[in-house]
Amino acid sequence: MDDNGIRIRLGRIADENSFDSDKLGTAKMTVENLDFFYGDNQALKGISMNVAENRVSALIGPSGCGKSTFLRTLNRMNETIPGTRMTGTVKLDSLDIYRAIRDVSVVRTRVGMVFQKSNPFPKSIFENVAYGLKVNGISDKRVIREAVEETLKKAYLWDEVKDELDRSAYMLSGGQQQRLCIARALAVRPEVILMDEPASALDPISTSKIEDLIGDLKKTILLSLSPITCSRPQEYPITRRFSTTGR
Amino acid sequence: MNGATKDAAMNSTLANLGARRKSSGVIPKGLTVLAVIIIVLMLGVILANVILGGIGIISWEFLTSPPEHGMEAGGIFPAIFGTVALVFLMLITGVPVGVLTAIYLHEYTQPDSKVTRLIRIGINNLAGVPSIVFGMFGLGFFVGFVGRGIDSALFSGAGPVWGQPAIIWAAMTLALLTLPVVIISTEEALKTIPGELKDASYALGATKLQTIARVILPRAMPGIFTGAILAISRGAGEVAPIMFTGVAYYLPYLPGKLNDQFMELGYHIYVMATQSPDVEKTRPILYGTVLVLLVLTFLLNFLAIFIRSRLRMRRLYG
Amino acid sequence: MVTYKFKPKSKLREFVGEKFMALNAFTALIVILLIFIFIFKESLPIFTNSDVRKEAGISRMVFKQQYYEGRDPKWSWQPNSEVPKYSLLPLFLGTLKAAIVAMLFAVPLAVGAAIYSSEFAPPRIREIIKPVIELLAGIPSVVLGFFALIVLATVLQKMFGFTYRLNAINADMALGLAIIPIVYTIAEDAMTSVPKSLREAAMAVGANPWQVSFTMVLPAALPGIAAGIVLGFGRAVGETMIVLLASGNAAIISAGFTESIRTLSATIAAELAEVVFGSAHYNVLFFIGTLLFVFTFLVNLGGELVLTRIKERFQGRTR
Numbered sequence: 001m002d003d004n005g006i007r008i009r010l011g012r013i014a015d016e017n018s019f020d021s022d023k024l025g026t027a028k029m030t031v032e033n034l035d036f037f038y039g040d041n042q043a044l045k046g047i048s049m050n051v052a053e054n055r056v057s058a059l060i061g062p063s064g065c066g067k068s069t070f071l072r073t074l075n076r077m078n079e080t081i082p083g084t085r086m087t088g089t090v091k092l093d094s095l096d097i098y099r100a101i102r103d104v105s106v107v108r109t110r111v112g113m114v115f116q117k118s119n120p121f122p123k124s125i126f127e128n129v130a131y132g133l134k135v136n137g138i139s140d141k142r143v144i145r146e147a148v149e150e151t152l153k154k155a156y157l158w159d160e161v162k163d164e165l166d167r168s169a170y171m172l173s174g175g176q177q178q179r180l181c182i183a184r185a186l187a188v189r190p191e192v193i194l195m196d197e198p199a200s201a202l203d204p205i206s207t208s209k210i211e212d213l214i215g216d217l218k219k220t221i222l223l224s225l226s227p228i229t230c231s232r233p234q235e236y237p238i239t240r241r242f243s244t245t246g247r
Numbered sequence: 248m249n250g251a252t253k254d255a256a257m258n259s260t261l262a263n264l265g266a267r268r269k270s271s272g273v274i275p276k277g278l279t280v281l282a283v284i285i286i287v288l289m290l291g292v293i294l295a296n297v298i299l300g301g302i303g304i305i306s307w308e309f310l311t312s313p314p315e316h317g318m319e320a321g322g323i324f325p326a327i328f329g330t331v332a333l334v335f336l337m338l339i340t341g342v343p344v345g346v347l348t349a350i351y352l353h354e355y356t357q358p359d360s361k362v363t364r365l366i367r368i369g370i371n372n373l374a375g376v377p378s379i380v381f382g383m384f385g386l387g388f389f390v391g392f393v394g395r396g397i398d399s400a401l402f403s404g405a406g407p408v409w410g411q412p413a414i415i416w417a418a419m420t421l422a423l424l425t426l427p428v429v430i431i432s433t434e435e436a437l438k439t440i441p442g443e444l445k446d447a448s449y450a451l452g453a454t455k456l457q458t459i460a461r462v463i464l465p466r467a468m469p470g471i472f473t474g475a476i477l478a479i480s481r482g483a484g485e486v487a488p489i490m491f492t493g494v495a496y497y498l499p500y501l502p503g504k505l506n507d508q509f510m511e512l513g514y515h516i517y518v519m520a521t522q523s524p525d526v527e528k529t530r531p532i533l534y535g536t537v538l539v540l541l542v543l544t545f546l547l548n549f550l551a552i553f554i555r556s557r558l559r560m561r562r563l564y565g
Numbered sequence: 566m567v568t569y570k571f572k573p574k575s576k577l578r579e580f581v582g583e584k585f586m587a588l589n590a591f592t593a594l595i596v597i598l599l600i601f602i603f604i605f606k607e608s609l610p611i612f613t614n615s616d617v618r619k620e621a622g623i624s625r626m627v628f629k630q631q632y633y634e635g636r637d638p639k640w641s642w643q644p645n646s647e648v649p650k651y652s653l654l655p656l657f658l659g660t661l662k663a664a665i666v667a668m669l670f671a672v673p674l675a676v677g678a679a680i681y682s683s684e685f686a687p688p689r690i691r692e693i694i695k696p697v698i699e700l701l702a703g704i705p706s707v708v709l710g711f712f713a714l715i716v717l718a719t720v721l722q723k724m725f726g727f728t729y730r731l732n733a734i735n736a737d738m739a740l741g742l743a744i745i746p747i748v749y750t751i752a753e754d755a756m757t758s759v760p761k762s763l764r765e766a767a768m769a770v771g772a773n774p775w776q777v778s779f780t781m782v783l784p785a786a787l788p789g790i791a792a793g794i795v796l797g798f799g800r801a802v803g804e805t806m807i808v809l810l811a812s813g814n815a816a817i818i819s820a821g822f823t824e825s826i827r828t829l830s831a832t833i834a835a836e837l838a839e840v841v842f843g844s845a846h847y848n849v850l851f852f853i854g855t856l857l858f859v860f861t862f863l864v865n866l867g868g869e870l871v872l873t874r875i876k877e878r879f880q881g882r883t884r
Contacts, residue, residue, distance in 0.1 A: 080449055082357055105574055109452035119443035121462060132451035135461065137572025146567040181447070188451055276685055276775050282677025283686075283694060286745060290701050293712050293742075347589035355583060368866070369594030375796070375865035376600065376858065377803025379830045383837070383854045387603040423596055430593070454574050456582045484705025487805045487830075491837055513707045513806075520711050520810060533715075537708055548703045552696070 028053035028192055028220045029074060029111075034088035036069055036078070043069050047088075051192065051222050056214060058223045067224035068116070071194045074222070075111035076104050092192070109136060112190030116197040118177035120169035120184070125161050128169045128180055132188040147187055155183035156213050175206025182213065192220045200225075294541075301538030304531045310539070314497070314532075323536050328501055329509035330543075333418050333489070334479050336505075341422025342475050345429030350459060352430075353437040374427035378487040385420030385492035386412075413506040417493035424488055425478035432477060436470020437463065439558065469558045473551045480547035484540065486513040512540045601858060608852035610845070620845045626653045626852075642816035642827070644836065644846045651849050655816040659826035662733045663740060663808055664801035666822060670741035672794055675748035679790075682749075683756040684778040702746035710810030713739035718811065725823075731813035733822040739807045748790075748797040755789020755875070756782055792871040799864035803857060805830040829853050 027050035036044035044066050051057055051074075059067050072078045073086055076097060090097050097107045109132075120128050129148045138144060148165070152158040157179040161172070169180055178198060185193060195214070199207040214221060308322055315321035348366070356363045395410035402408055440463055448458040486494075494514045502509040516536050523529040610617040640652035682694050717738060718730045727734075759782045767781040768774075783790075805828075808814075813825025814835060833850050840847045 075450065077446065077450060080446065103574060103576070105449075105452040105454055108450055109571060113450040115443065115446065115450075117443065119441075119447045121444060121447065122466060131448070131453075131461070133569070135448075135451060135453040135457045137574075138569050140569075143567055143569050147569065150566060184447075184451065275779055276681075279677040279681035279685065282674045283681050286674055286678055286701070287697055289742060290697060293704070293709075296712065296716055297708070344589050344592055347586045348592065351583075351586035351590040355586065366590050366594060368869075369591070369597050371869050372597050372862055372865050373593045375799060375803075375861050376597075377805065377830055377861055379803070379805040379833050380600065380604065380854055380858045380861075383604055383833065383851065384600045386837070387607055387851070388599060392603065426593060426596075452571075454579055456579055457574075480703060484703075484707065486705075486707045487834055490834060513705055516707050516711055517806065517810065520714055530715075533711070537711055540705060541708060544703050544705060545700065548699065552699070 026053045030091045032089045037085040039083045053220050056221045058225050060225045068196050071196050076107050109188050111192045112185040114182050114185050114195045114198050117201050118181045120177050120180050124166045125169050126165040129184050129187050151183040151186045155179045175202050195223045297537050300534035304535035325510045326512045326515045329511045330483055336418030337421040337482050340419050345426050346433050349430045349433035370427050378485050381424050381488040382491050389416035412493040414493050414502045414509045415505040417489040420488045420492050421482040425481050428477045429474040432474025433471050436467040440466050469554050473554045476547050476551040480544045486517055604851055604854045608848050608855055610848045617845045626651050655818050656829045660828040662826050663828050666737035667740035667801045671744040675745045676752050679749050679752035683753050698746050698749050706806040709739045710807040713811035727823050729825050732824055733826045736808050736812035744797040748793045751793030752790045755786040759785045788875050792868045796868040799861045803861050805834050809834050
């Protein structure tokens with residue numbers, strides 16, 4: 001398998017600039033020797049890897065092998081679960097996100113996350129996207145409105161909802177909800193976006209919309225995928241053969 | 248049941264089966280049916296009696312005018328007003344404490360930690376304290392300690408202002424009594440909130456407090472309402488806690504300040520039933536008051552049940 | 566593209582918020598403590614003040630006293646007579662009579678209904694029984710007392726020819742009605758949580774449904790049912806309004822149940838309003854309150870302990 005991680009295919013592809021497998025560009029995030037425990041149960045063992053900057057990278061592995069757990073260590077989301085423990089280092093731009101950043105919410109504004117099953121808030125479409133801005137201190141209504149429009153456009157959802165921003169987010173279809181969640185995450189302008197099997201619960205048409213979206217985002221993105229979504233394995237040069245690592 | 252007891256029970260069942268002719272079991276089963284029927288009948292008799300006895304006197308005047316001639320005529324408006332005011336104050340003082348307690352238990356502590364267990368012991372025991380003991384506590388603590396303390400701090404002991412029976416003390420006593428109900432209802436609601444919603448909030452950089460205020464609380468509102476309604480129906484019916492903390496049988500005024508006394512439906516029933524000089528004359532009014540209290544209580548209970556089942560529907564069907 | 570800058574979050578606000586909520590959470594616990602302190606404190610003079618002790622000390626409350634020259638010593642509760650009498654025995658007896666008879670009345674009905682509801686009732690009937698019980702639970706005790714006073718007493722007197730219209734049986738039946746929901750709920754819960762495997766095991770050896778219920782499920786649920794009974798008993802002891810209205814309120818000592826009784830809780834309710842603040846009578850009333858509190862506290866603790874142990878057992882955690 002070609003280690004040129006960028007050309008992935010959830011379907012079609014992201015990056016136009018291909019380059020040598022040696023030069024994957026700078027590492028936006030690095031992980032060294034990560035062990036992770038749920039109580040006494042070790043879920044991740046000795047993982048080390050880099051996440052290339054401004055590239056879309058993917059972790060592929062069967063369900064249950066720890067992909068979600070691993071992603072969650074990259075933005076300290078596992079800290080919301082009691083009884084978890086980790087050793088090792090995770091760095092964002094050479095800053096240890098566990099030890100050098102005191103406020104965990106700062107980590108999460110820099111490393112955003114989109115979940116496997118879309119989870120919009122029981123609020124309006126507008127309020128969903130605006131949520132991230134409001135909790136981070138933005139109160140200027142004009143700014144918020146512009147930001148909401150901007151991110152909905154980036155998520156390829158604006159045209160479909162621009163006249164119905166006050167409707168409940170639950171009125172949207174599955175694919176639309178997931179794009180809403182992506183827009184919501186984008187609004188916070190994270191430097192890295194983690195996506196946990198973002199299209200696994202969606203139909204092929206929605207999936208391809210999201211693929212295009214991801215490709216056009218031009219950000220550092222780390223996806224996790226399960227092999228079932230990859231229809232032709234040999235075309236996925238993936239960054240890390242994550243598969244069964246961690247056990 | 249562990250293995251050994253299971254075997255023993257099965258053996259004895261086998262022995263019994265073999266030893267006796269298989270009786271059809273009609274009698275024991277019939278007894279249980281009888282039990283249910285008796286209970287339903289008694290409930291029916293009580294309700295029928297109250298409705299029949301009281302329905303005659305219910306009228307708009309009855310509900311909106313004050314009593315006259317020592318409760319032999321007139322209406323029960325002040326008692327209704329007093330009950331409503333009492334319950335309102337009870338909610339203001341009790342629901343926030345209960346909700347915050349439930350949130351703290353659910354969001355900040357582990358289910359089996361020492362802190363949680365300690366708090367739960369407190370809550371469960373609070374639920375079991377006899378209402379008369381609450382009344383004594385209200386008298387000794389709120390009226391005698393807090394009230395008198397306020398008096399000596401603000402008025403250097405000049406004539407009791409707060410150190411006497413008052414609607415606010417009765418309301419706070421009731422708030423303590425209904426605290427467990429509010430806490431448990433809120434906790435039930437909190438349990439229905441899916442973790443994914445909280446995850447989404449945290450992943451956007453929200454803090455715990457922000458998540459609680461913006462996502463969790465709004466979602467838990469129906470459950471909190473249920474708890475408040477159950478608290479109302481419980482609080483409107485309790486007499487013992489307010490007997491010494493502020494209620495009166497007849498007042499020429501409606502409670503307007505927090506340290507006024509007040510009339511109340513349940514207490515009204517009690518005094519009228521036991522101390523009326525002319526039982527026959529007051530009987531219709533007595534029945535009417537009971538009917539009003541009962542209808543109020545039942546309506547509130549039904550409302551709470553209705554909201555609770557809507558909540559359950561939502562949990563199942565998103 | 567619009568620009569914005571995020572504001573840092575206040576760690577102080579998070580900290581204060583959490584601690585404030587914790588404080589609220591401890592309110593329940595603190596209140597229990599306060600209740601005990603404040604009620605006990607008002608009864609302390611019985612032990613500490615020699616004047617009060619002479620009139621109403623512990624020995625005066627427990628043992629027979631000779632109040633008048635030439636008459637036999639007796640137990641009597643008459644705090645307002647010229648020679649104040651503070652024996653607690655009549656009150657204890659009254660409370661016991663009230664609670665026990667109420668339980669005798671309530672437990673068979675409640676447990677029977679619970680058995681029917683969990684073992685034999687078709688689902689639709691079960692859905693009706695539950696609201697009926699909740700309705701019963703929702704009736705304020707003052708209304709039950711009212712009913713017993715006005716209606717039940719007359720009916721019972723006509724049926725059985727009691728000498729006193731308001732007596733123990735009258736009050737106890739109404740009290741039983743108040744307890745039924747508590748015992749029913751816990752008993753029904755205990756029976757429905759008996760694991761299916763147990764029932765299936767019994768049916769597999771050929772037991773028919775009623776045998777399964779009475780010989781397997783009932784014994785298995787017994788600890789839970791017992792806990793329900795204990796908690797119901799605690800409620801019966803503490804209940805005030807029903808007894809106040811329907812029992813006749815006479816603090817006498819007698820063996821029968823057809824006479825009036827006076828319970829501990831009703832005594833407090835009836836006499837606290839007119840008692841002189843700080844008098845021996847006042848202290849004794851608060852002492853009674855302390856006794857009630859401690860008793861129900863212990864009963865509740867015990868009942869809860871049993872119930873949690875049972876829950877743990879059925880969830881597979883053995884000790």
